[in-house]
Amino acid sequence: MHTTTEDLWLSYLDELSENDYFIADDFITDEFYDQIMNYFHKLEQDNELKKAGIGAGGELQVKASVRGDFIYWLDEARDTELAPFFEFRDEFMYLLRRFCFLSLSGSEFHLAKYPEGSHYDRHLDQFGARSNRQITILLYLNKHWKKGDGGELVIYTDSGDIIVEPIAKRLLVFKSDVIEHEVLTTQVPRYSLTGWLLHQPESLGYLFG
Numbered sequence: 353m354h355t356t357t358e359d360l361w362l363s364y365l366d367e368l369s370e371n372d373y374f375i376a377d378d379f380i381t382d383e384f385y386d387q388i389m390n391y392f393h394k395l396e397q398d399n400e401l402k403k404a405g406i407g408a409g410g411e412l413q414v415k416a417s418v419r420g421d422f423i424y425w426l427d428e429a430r431d432t433e434l435a436p437f438f439e440f441r442d443e444f445m446y447l448l449r450r451f452c453f454l455s456l457s458g459s460e461f462h463l464a465k466y467p468e469g470s471h472y473d474r475h476l477d478q479f480g481a482r483s484n485r486q487i488t489i490l491l492y493l494n495k496h497w498k499k500g501d502g503g504e505l506v507i508y509t510d511s512g513d514i515i516v517e518p519i520a521k522r523l524l525v526f527k528s529d530v531i532e533h534e535v536l537t538t539q540v541p542r543y544s545l546t547g548w549l550l551h552q553p554e555s556l557g558y559l560f561g
């Protein structure tokens with residue numbers, strides 16, 4: 353799916369340690385991009401995407417005023433179309449354990465669609481029932497994205513606000529406990545694959561989110 357060499361990975365990990373995030377463009381091949389989107393559109397047609405909530409378990413609330421996306425939680429055993437993505441996840445977790453000494457033992461990923469006019473207020477991914485989220489991973493899937501389409505991600509860092517355009521095949525990784533971020537209102541349907549590396553094998557959020 354990607355041809356990232358170990359040296360390049362190490363420079364990404366350096367960026368992650370230093371700046372709390374990194375961006376890798378053209379992270380997947382065109383073929384795998386098409387494979388993900390074909391699967392995504394099939395799930396949409398089958399009505400498999402559900403309104404996302406905020407919080408988890410007893411705290412779960414569905415509030416479009418905070419968060420307007422629709423999601424589909426991935427299951428590695430069922431969603432075999434995305435197998436190359438799970439291979440990347442395994443390799444990345446291995447490198448994070450080995451070079452960043454993170455104790456990671458699980459993950460949770462979903463496909464997300466923000467319909468036209470939706471957004472996600474500024475927030476931190478690690479909070480309350482989501483306290484086991486260590487690393488946030490976003491793979492953007494918007495092929496013909498152009499300025500004016502909206503849906504940019506703003507990440508708030510110590511060295512200023514950074515605007516990330518959600519263009520196809522762009523990977524963004526950040527530390528879930530420190531990076532506050534916000535999805536600006538999108539003017540067109542906005543697609544992504546989003547997930548988290550966890551320091552516990554199971555998250556209740558998986559059941560309710």
Ligand code: OGA
Nearest residue numbers: 472477490505535544546
């Ligand atoms: C999230 C989130 C950002 C994005 O799902 O928690 O902040 O760019 N997503 O889709």
Ligand code: NI
Nearest residue numbers: 475476477533
């Ligand atoms: Ni978030």
